[in-house]
Amino acid sequence: MTIASVTPPPVPKPGAIEGEAPWRGIVREFAKSWTAMFGLILLVLIVLIAIFAPLLSPQNPYDLASLSIMDNRLPPGETGWSGMTFVLGTDGQGRDMLSAIMYGLRISLGVGVVSCTIALFIGLAAGLAAAYFGGRVDTIIMRIVDLHLSFPAILIALILLAVLGRGIDKIIIALIVVQWATFARTVRGAALAERRKEYIEAAQCLGLPQWRIVFGHLLPNCMPPMMVIFTVEIASAIALEATLSFLGVGLPITQPSLGLLISNGFQFILSGQYWISVYPGIALLVLIVAINLVGDHLRDVLNPRNAQ
Amino acid sequence: MKSTIRTLALGTALAALMAGSPALAQSLTVALQAEPSSIDPQFATTGQNQQIALNMFETLVTFGDDGGFVPSLATEWSVADDQVTWTFNLREGVTFHDGSAFNAQDVIFSLERVPSIENSPAPFAPRVAVIESVTAVDDYTIEIVTSRPAPTLLNDLGTIYIVSDEIGEGMASDQFGFGDAAIGTGPYQFVSYTPGDRVVIARNDDYWGEAVDFEQIDIRFISSDASRVASLQAGEVDMIDAVPPNDLDRLRALDGIEVIAVASARMVYMGFDQGGETTPMVTGTDANPFLDVRVREALAHAIDRQAIVSRIQFDSGEPAGQFAPAGIFGHDPDLLPTEYNPERARELLAEAGYADGFGLTVHGPNDRYINDGIVTQTVGQMWAQVGLNVAVETLPFNVYSGRATAREFSAFLFSFGITTGESGLGLRNVLATYDEERGWGANNRFRYSNPEFDETLAAAFAEFDDAERERLLQEATRIAMDDYAITPLYWEGNNWAVRDGLIFSPSPDGRSLMTNLSSAD
Numbered sequence: 038m039t040i041a042s043v044t045p046p047p048v049p050k051p052g053a054i055e056g057e058a059p060w061r062g063i064v065r066e067f068a069k070s071w072t073a074m075f076g077l078i079l080l081v082l083i084v085l086i087a088i089f090a091p092l093l094s095p096q097n098p099y100d101l102a103s104l105s106i107m108d109n110r111l112p113p114g115e116t117g118w119s120g121m122t123f124v125l126g127t128d129g130q131g132r133d134m135l136s137a138i139m140y141g142l143r144i145s146l147g148v149g150v151v152s153c154t155i156a157l158f159i160g161l162a163a164g165l166a167a168a169y170f171g172g173r174v175d176t177i178i179m180r181i182v183d184l185h186l187s188f189p190a191i192l193i194a195l196i197l198l199a200v201l202g203r204g205i206d207k208i209i210i211a212l213i214v215v216q217w218a219t220f221a222r223t224v225r226g227a228a229l230a231e232r233r234k235e236y237i238e239a240a241q242c243l244g245l246p247q248w249r250i251v252f253g254h255l256l257p258n259c260m261p262p263m264m265v266i267f268t269v270e271i272a273s274a275i276a277l278e279a280t281l282s283f284l285g286v287g288l289p290i291t292q293p294s295l296g297l298l299i300s301n302g303f304q305f306i307l308s309g310q311y312w313i314s315v316y317p318g319i320a321l322l323v324l325i326v327a328i329n330l331v332g333d334h335l336r337d338v339l340n341p342r343n344a345q
Numbered sequence: 346m347k348s349t350i351r352t353l354a355l356g357t358a359l360a361a362l363m364a365g366s367p368a369l370a371q372s373l374t375v376a377l378q379a380e381p382s383s384i385d386p387q388f389a390t391t392g393q394n395q396q397i398a399l400n401m402f403e404t405l406v407t408f409g410d411d412g413g414f415v416p417s418l419a420t421e422w423s424v425a426d427d428q429v430t431w432t433f434n435l436r437e438g439v440t441f442h443d444g445s446a447f448n449a450q451d452v453i454f455s456l457e458r459v460p461s462i463e464n465s466p467a468p469f470a471p472r473v474a475v476i477e478s479v480t481a482v483d484d485y486t487i488e489i490v491t492s493r494p495a496p497t498l499l500n501d502l503g504t505i506y507i508v509s510d511e512i513g514e515g516m517a518s519d520q521f522g523f524g525d526a527a528i529g530t531g532p533y534q535f536v537s538y539t540p541g542d543r544v545v546i547a548r549n550d551d552y553w554g555e556a557v558d559f560e561q562i563d564i565r566f567i568s569s570d571a572s573r574v575a576s577l578q579a580g581e582v583d584m585i586d587a588v589p590p591n592d593l594d595r596l597r598a599l600d601g602i603e604v605i606a607v608a609s610a611r612m613v614y615m616g617f618d619q620g621g622e623t624t625p626m627v628t629g630t631d632a633n634p635f636l637d638v639r640v641r642e643a644l645a646h647a648i649d650r651q652a653i654v655s656r657i658q659f660d661s662g663e664p665a666g667q668f669a670p671a672g673i674f675g676h677d678p679d680l681l682p683t684e685y686n687p688e689r690a691r692e693l694l695a696e697a698g699y700a701d702g703f704g705l706t707v708h709g710p711n712d713r714y715i716n717d718g719i720v721t722q723t724v725g726q727m728w729a730q731v732g733l734n735v736a737v738e739t740l741p742f743n744v745y746s747g748r749a750t751a752r753e754f755s756a757f758l759f760s761f762g763i764t765t766g767e768s769g770l771g772l773r774n775v776l777a778t779y780d781e782e783r784g785w786g787a788n789n790r791f792r793y794s795n796p797e798f799d800e801t802l803a804a805a806f807a808e809f810d811d812a813e814r815e816r817l818l819q820e821a822t823r824i825a826m827d828d829y830a831i832t833p834l835y836w837e838g839n840n841w842a843v844r845d846g847l848i849f850s851p852s853p854d855g856r857s858l859m860t861n862l863s864s865a866d
Contacts, residue, residue: 101722101737102729106649106656129657129719130726203738225430285711290718291737307571308591 066338077331083324087143094136095121099292104131110305113312126312128301132293134312138320141295144288146323148205149275152212155170157267159213160220161256167221168228169251185218190277198286208287212274223266227259261339268332272325279321297319372561373847376573377857378587380542380566382466384527384538385458385505385518386506390467392764393408395504396856397564400546401442402506402529405433405452406499408766410672410853413811414499417506418447418530428494428809429477435485439553441509442534449481454510456489462518474499480584486543496809500765532860534558542566546859558864577602577842582845586857588840590659590715601845610673610857611762612771613714615648615707615724615832617641618755620792626755628704629734634697635755635791641829643693645683647731652685653723656836657716668761668768668775668835672853675768675818681828682833690731702732708749709758711739715837721758724834749790760837761788764854768818772802776825792831 067073088095097103107133108117116122117131125134167178185193194211201207227297231237232255240250279296281287283303288294293301302313379393381520386398397413406420419433439447456479460470475495480488493496509528521527527535532552536545543565548557565582567573570589576582588596588604597604617635618624624633634640652663666682668674694700705728711719718739740748749757761771778794780835785799786792798821805817825831839855848863 100729101726101735104726106652106723106726109656130722131718285741289737290711290722290739304589304591307574308595 039328063338068335069335070334072330073334076327076334080322080329080331083142083327084146086139087146090136090139090143094133094139095124096133096136097134098137098140101291106131110310110313112310125316126310128298128313129305130301132296134316135327137293137298138295139318141293141298141317142324144205144292144294144319145275145278145296148209148212148278148294149271152209153216153267153271153273155209156213156216157220157263159217160222161224161259161263163217164220164224165228165251165255165259168225168232169247169255175225178221182218182221186222190215191280194277194281195284195286198281203286203289205288205292208278208281211281212277215277216274219270220263220266221264224259227262228255231255231258246315264334265332265339267300268328268335272328272332275328276325295324349411365390371559372563372564373559374565375584375585375586375859375862376565376567376576377580377585377858378481378566378568378573380541380568381544383518384521384535384544385462386508386521386529386544387455387462387469387580388518388521389465390469390472390504390764392856394860395630397533397544398506398529399856400533400859401527401531401535401564402508404503404505405435405506406503408503408854413674414503416689422499424809429491429492431489431498432482433489435487435581437485439530440551441511441528441530442526443509443511443729445509446512447507447509447530448484451507451510452487453479453481455507456505458508458514459505461514465518469505471696472504475501493673494807494809495812496807497765497767497826500767503766504764515661521724533562536561539769545655552631556749557860559859559862562590562862564859564860574842577844580844584841584843584849584862586839586841588842590657590661590838590840593659593661593840596842603843603847605841605843605849605851606661606838607851607855608661608670609762609839610666610670610764610853611714611760611837611855612668612670613717613720613758613760613834613837614665615644615834616751616757616759616791617644617831618791619794619830620752624755625753626706626708629701630703633755634699634703637697638829639693639697640699641832642683642698643690643731645832646686646693646771647690647727648683648724648832648834649685650682653720654838657719657723658835658838661715661840662835663838665833665836667826667833668771669763669822670853673768674766675772675815675822677819677822680819682827687727687731694732701731702734704734704736705756706736706738706754707756707758708745708754709737709739710742710745713742713745714758714760717758720834724758752790752792754790757790758834759788759790766814766853768822769805772818772821775804776821776830777802791831793825793828795828795830798830799829 075145105119108127109129111117111123111127113124113126123133127133128137163178167175194215197211198207201210237250237254240254278287278294282294282296283300285300288297298317299314306314348385381394381397382389383394386402388394393749403418405417406414407417410414418439420434420436421434422431423643435449439663441447447543456473456476458471462468475491475493477490477492482488512526512528516526522538524535532549532554533546534549536547538544543563545561545563547561550598567576573585574592574861593604593606619635622633624635627634627821654660654662654664664682667677667680694702707721707725709717711718721739722737725735729735748754749759758770761775763771774783776789776793777785779789779792801817801821801824805814808817810812839851841849841857842848846865850861852858852861
């Protein structure tokens with residue numbers, strides 16, 4: 038009986054073909070689902086719109102001097118006094134809705150990605166430390182996380198913003214504080230499972246320094262679930278930012294994000310001026326659905342249990 | 346299917362027709378936005394208390410539509426040559442709602458009760474502080490002696506309600522809600538009060554003046570704008586107040602509902618920090634640009650007031666060029682709103698050395714006045730269009746007012762509502778040089794100061810002759826407006842909606858008084 042015979046046959050990565058880089062298999066598997074591809078195309082489109090908003094949009098909605106109050110609340114398709122046609126109408130301030138939505142997407146995506154990335158790093162560090170060191174470190178970190186997760190996210194964010202005040206930097210801070218715990222808990226779970234595996238033991242036997250084991254061996258093997266959580270959390274960060282803006286504690290009023298646009302239009306909706314609220318609402322919905330479609334399918338692809 | 350729709354349409358039309366004739370009914374239901382904090386008329390000077398009290402209680406004198414005084418429970422009055430002794434002849438034959446006769450003892454009791462009211466958030470006491478003694482010469486004549494010459498005594502007495510001395514000393518304000526203490530002389534009498542829900546009043550058949558049209562009115566309190574409007578549309582109530590401007594156009598277009606929108610005496614203005622060599626919210630220059638009158642004038646010219654009123658306030662309200670609107674004592678018909686002239690604004694800014702503008706953060710509240718957040722942004726927008734580099738920040742009023750009073754802002758939106766029927770108090774609180782000891786300039790958050798203005802205003806406050814006093818108030822107003830001390834924007838609108846068959850004629854104080862409501866038939 039040789040050692041080799043006890044080793045279980047390697048689990049084939051989904052769709053993997055012998056001698057091929059593993060990511061190509063993931064991509065091929067991902068491409069099999071048309072809903073996921075649809076979501077991805079939508080998402081790429083939205084990201085492009087957000088990045089190139091200043092070039093694409095007919096008006097700079099954040100430049101007060103380019104707005105005119107004489108153009109406010111124009112229905113979609115109407116032409117203003119300056120001769121500009123407002124495809125999606127204007128808001129109570131005379132802002133072109135199409136431009137405002139493009140810039141709003143920029144803020145929403147930017148806030149979501151930046152806050153989630155930072156929260157991911159904080160969560161990774163805390164979760165890995167908890168899993169690797171175990172014992173008292175684990176208890177302290179995970180009790181803080183438990184405590185954190187027992188409060189509703191919106192409540193924590195509201196209190197923070199009430200203290201910090203308004204502004205894009207403040208809302209990013211609030212979102213980081215709200216989200217790091219989710220990442221920490223997920224990475225700890227993944228890392229605990231990995232830590233008991235033989236390659237970690239082997240690395241320890243080789244006398245490798247702890248930082249190298251944690252970052253060189255443990256971390257890369259925890260990444261797949263983190264990528265899934267990351268995409269889903271971006272969607273929830275965007276939704277949370279929109280909620281906070283809707284409640285009037287988020288971004289400054291002259292730089293409306295999607296949530297603030299919806300909130301501003303809310304007071305006009307009973308008067309029949311639906312476009313001020315409805316179009317930013319649709320944009321927000323499409324953005325969140327697209328991210329979730331991609332995130333959901335990514336989870337299916339990366340989950341080894343789903344592999345046939 | 347088609348016929349069903351037709352039947353439905355017919356039914357709706359019929360229902361609308363039938364709902365359109367409430368005046369046949371002798372009792373009404375109205376919905377007001379704000380609930381009083383007490384039924385005791387002497388408890389607080391706040392508008393929501395007074396608009397309930399005024400239906401049931403009366404004062405010695407009232408304010409006429411032209412800003413003058415009109416006899417009410419007092420028929421005649423005069424002041425002696427010593428300028429401190431006032432004599433009032435009281436109206437005979439007036440009875441209280443409980444049947445007891447009104448006489449000099451009730452007036453003395455009422456005036457003496459005012460300072461004894463406890464825990465009032467907005468007490469009447471300062472308004473009678475100048476009174477040294479009140480004595481009854483006979484049953485229908487009283488003499489009031491003031492501690493110093495007080496030309497505005499009538500303005501103050503015009504707000505003090507006369508209650509019956511039958512209720513006795515020490516009657517607590519919250520006892521009024523149960524009915525045995527809410528006894529006045531007014532055209533309506535108290536029936537019941539359900540806190541958080543409604544006050545019911547009924548016609549006083551023994552009223553000395555002209556009888557009112559309705560037997561009973563249920564005054565409901567519905568603070569949610571949307572619910573109030575919906576109740577009117579559904580026919581649950583016959584009149585609502587504080588119609589949100591965003592709904593005005595929609596209600597105007599409805600059959601069977603009439604909208605009444607008039608400018609109130611609440612003037613919304615922009616203040617400029619003139620208190621020091623530097624100012625916190627300006628960038629791009631070391632100096633405080635607002636110390637230069639040309640800059641203040643330029644920014645006044647840059648604002649299109651008519652556009653704000655028509656585009657943001659839905660034609661409710663009126664562009665303002667001074668403190669008091671027409672109909673308020675001290676209004677100057679020759680003072681017009683500053684002309685909208687962006688070219689002139691740019692010229693003036695260039696003359697003052699700001700051809701390239703400067704950076705400015707404009708501040709305003711976002712939950713206090715009608716559409717205040719949008720107005721603040723629009724002012725910022727109009728200033729950006731004449732070359733300033735503008736940012737706008739709007740805050741909840743409870744945070745905002747504290748920071749404004751702490752003088753953390755450079756250019757900010759505020760308002761002052763005249764409730765005493767004349768411009769003097771507004772001028773004194775907002776534009777007089779800030780002086781804590783003297784109590785002047787209490788709301789002068791931007792520290793405008795002109796000794797000439799202060800002197801003219803002080804002269805007005807010491808003047809007994811009404812014509813001369815009005816002239817002095819107008820002159821003081823003109824001095825401040827020539828200085829562009831503030832930039833008046835508009836008088837906020839008051840909006841009501843009634844069902845067809847009812848007539849609501851608002852008085853200059855802008856209150857939702859049931860005595861202003863009558864039947865069209």
